Amino acid sequence: MFQKYSELELEQIANTIRKDIITMLEHAGSGHSAGPLGLADIFAALYFDVLRHDPKKPDWEERDILLLSNGHCAPVRYAAMAEAGYFSKKELLTLRQFGTRLQGHPERTKLAGVENTSGPLGSGLSQAIGMALAMRLNNQHHRWVYVVLGDGELDEGNIWEAAMLAPKHGLHNIIGIIDRNNIQIDGPTESVVPLEDLRGKWESFGWHVIEIDGNNIEAVIDACAMARAVIEKPVMIIAHTIPGKGVDFMEYDFHWHGMPPNHEQAMIALKELRTLGGKIRSEHE
Amino acid sequence: MSNLHLTDYLSPDVALVPTRKGFGEGLKKAGEIDVNVVAACADLTESVQMHIFREAFPNRFFEIGIAEQNLVTVGSGLAAMGKIPFVSSYAAFSPGRNWEQIKTTIALNDVPVKIIGSHAGLYTGADGATHQMLEDIALMRVMPNMVVIAPGDAVEAEKATLAMAKDPRPNYMRLAREATPVFTTDKTPFEIGQAYVLEQGQDITIIATGTMTHKALIAAQLLFKDGIDAEVVHVPTIKPLDAVTILQSVKKTGAVITVEEGQIAGGLGGAVAELLSEQLPTRLVRMGMKDHYGESGKPVELFEHFGLTTKHIALEAHQLLTSLGKQ
Numbered sequence: 001m002f003q004k005y006s007e008l009e010l011e012q013i014a015n016t017i018r019k020d021i022i023t024m025l026e027h028a029g030s031g032h033s034a035g036p037l038g039l040a041d042i043f044a045a046l047y048f049d050v051l052r053h054d055p056k057k058p059d060w061e062e063r064d065i066l067l068l069s070n071g072h073c074a075p076v077r078y079a080a081m082a083e084a085g086y087f088s089k090k091e092l093l094t095l096r097q098f099g100t101r102l103q104g105h106p107e108r109t110k111l112a113g114v115e116n117t118s119g120p121l122g123s124g125l126s127q128a129i130g131m132a133l134a135m136r137l138n139n140q141h142h143r144w145v146y147v148v149l150g151d152g153e154l155d156e157g158n159i160w161e162a163a164m165l166a167p168k169h170g171l172h173n174i175i176g177i178i179d180r181n182n183i184q185i186d187g188p189t190e191s192v193v194p195l196e197d198l199r200g201k202w203e204s205f206g207w208h209v210i211e212i213d214g215n216n217i218e219a220v221i222d223a224c225a226m227a228r229a230v231i232e233k234p235v236m237i238i239a240h241t242i243p244g245k246g247v248d249f250m251e252y253d254f255h256w257h258g259m260p261p262n263h264e265q266a267m268i269a270l271k272e273l274r275t276l277g278g279k280i281r282s283e284h285e
Numbered sequence: 286m287s288n289l290h291l292t293d294y295l296s297p298d299v300a301l302v303p304t305r306k307g308f309g310e311g312l313k314k315a316g317e318i319d320v321n322v323v324a325a326c327a328d329l330t331e332s333v334q335m336h337i338f339r340e341a342f343p344n345r346f347f348e349i350g351i352a353e354q355n356l357v358t359v360g361s362g363l364a365a366m367g368k369i370p371f372v373s374s375y376a377a378f379s380p381g382r383n384w385e386q387i388k389t390t391i392a393l394n395d396v397p398v399k400i401i402g403s404h405a406g407l408y409t410g411a412d413g414a415t416h417q418m419l420e421d422i423a424l425m426r427v428m429p430n431m432v433v434i435a436p437g438d439a440v441e442a443e444k445a446t447l448a449m450a451k452d453p454r455p456n457y458m459r460l461a462r463e464a465t466p467v468f469t470t471d472k473t474p475f476e477i478g479q480a481y482v483l484e485q486g487q488d489i490t491i492i493a494t495g496t497m498t499h500k501a502l503i504a505a506q507l508l509f510k511d512g513i514d515a516e517v518v519h520v521p522t523i524k525p526l527d528a529v530t531i532l533q534s535v536k537k538t539g540a541v542i543t544v545e546e547g548q549i550a551g552g553l554g555g556a557v558a559e560l561l562s563e564q565l566p567t568r569l570v571r572m573g574m575k576d577h578y579g580e581s582g583k584p585v586e587l588f589e590h591f592g593l594t595t596k597h598i599a600l601e602a603h604q605l606l607t608s609l610g611k612q
Contacts, residue, residue, distance in 0.1 A: 107394075108394050109394070109395050116361075116394065117389055119389065120385050120386075120389050123358045123389065123390050126354070126355045126361075127362035127365065130359040130361060130363035130364070130370070131363070131365060131366050132362075133359070133362070134363050135366065137345065137368070157354065158354040161352035162355055164350070164352075165350065165352070169347075
């Protein structure tokens with residue numbers, strides 16, 4: 001559970017997660033490609049380094065909580081959970097199929113280890129506040145609530161209600177991670193409804209903001225460590241990511257937000273990811 | 286019915302207390318019983334009578350501000366961590382504004398958040414149509430896993446609050462602003478999911494919920510003077526509906542009126558219509574709001590205008606029985 005992985009190993013895990021995402025989505029015939037691929041490094045960092053958790057004991061009372069607010073990115077969570085040993089990797093192929101525990105959008109009551117039912121956007125940060133308040137009441141000072149948010153999701157008013165409330169209570173046990181990939185369904189975020197100055201917005205609401213390259217695993221791990229050291233303020237990590245990261249024809253293309261690859265596209269993507277796997281060399285070795 | 290230990294509800298001196306007051310007292314008691322009971326409000330703390338809890342347990346009360354979506358989603362997080370959160374606002378705003386958050390993060394997520402919608406129904410009076418929540422029963426009743434409660438008076442509201450704190454499901458309870466007659470006592474039974482026959486009769490069944498039950502009791506008295514023996518069934522839990530008690534009564538009487546201060550479409554009237562049409566088709570008159578909004582006015586003026594006084598109930602009973610050839 002507390003095994004320490006090298007950066008190279010983590011990068012290989014992220015690559016495996018990407019391959020599983022492609023395989024799952026192609027098999028399911030529907031689902032979201034760009035967001036999950038872009039989040040693979042963050043989820044590799046979270047499940048294999050950052051989080052205190054036990055895949056064999058998903059309801060462990062001392063575990064950190066990971067909320068996925070942008071529920072449509074569920075494939076990356078499922079792939080990371082399977083890789084971590086929460087369930088068999090074979091089950092990944094049941095994504096979106098009738099009777100599956102891997103619902104199209106994640107449901108807490110269906111799969112142990114999923115902490116919140118999500119899909120409709122904008123609720124996760126508020127749920128994190130409720131959980132962080134409960135931890136404080138329970139004197140659990142060594143647990144954190146991590147919550148992954150989409151950037152398009154920040155259009156939702158519910159997010160900004162939460163953004164105002166968390167600093168009031170000084171909830172430093174909340175660590176938000178915004179997947180800043182600059183796309184949403186209708187196009188680039190800045191042309192749909194501009195989010196910038198995003199850092200300034202969160203800072204002015206009373207958050208400690210850390211801005212990183214969200215496809216750099218070490219940067220994710222370091223940012224989370226810095227975030228845990230912040231006292232009196234909740235922390236928002238703005239993680240700049242490449243949507244569709246790892247698959248050339250998907251990268252930066254907002255059309256892949258809500259589409260799965262077909263068989264031919266999946267074969268191309270998997271070949272590319274396999275080749276990439278052979279090329280992975282950690283810069284920090 | 287002496288075994289239900291009702292008050293002398295026909296008396297002009299019957300006590301008048303708002304149901305929200307009973308909730309406020311009940312919540313404090315629930316907090317004393319269980320340390321996991323917590324509360325949150327959206328800038329209406331005294332109005333919904335949560336200040337009683339806040340004063341007793343300041344560390345377990347959270348002021349959310351005017352943000353009803355945040356109110357219920359914070360509640361979802363608290364409940365996921367083992368707390369029993371009561372989250373309150375006016376019903377017009379919660380569940381009026383935040384239905385999807387309630388569905389996804391509370392009902393589908395299946396965590397025991399207790400949603401309190403105060404100032405529901407026509408008793409909200411002068412504030413007008415925007416604040417008279419008439420659609421809440423329908424909105425919450427269609428949600429799987431959700432329990433829907435409309436207590437008849439303040440004493441019952443207190444009991445319902447204590448019962449909700451022990452219930453593992455998501456719950457919604459609607460409350461009224463105005464002081465309304467207290468017809469139950471500490472000894473009157475209350476269980477979630479149970480309907481109660483408050484007056485036994487043979488000729489017609491009057492099914493009422495929330496604060497309209499007292500009006501149904503008075504109407505039954507008016508009918509008694511006219512020689513009609515009406516049965517009054519009080520339904521404080523609209524979901525799950527107590528089909529057994531309702532069907533037993535209707536089988537006996539063969540004529541039904543439902544009474545509520547909300548939209549009949551999807552409300553108590555809708556619930557009873559669904560039950561009877563499937564299991565015991567019976568002539569039914571649904572009294573309540575009929576696809577229109579309220580307006581400003583004193584509650585007494587509004588109940589008169591929308592045909593929801595005790596006299597209107599008695600009149601509908603006469604008309605129904607006449608049309609059935611029973612009088």
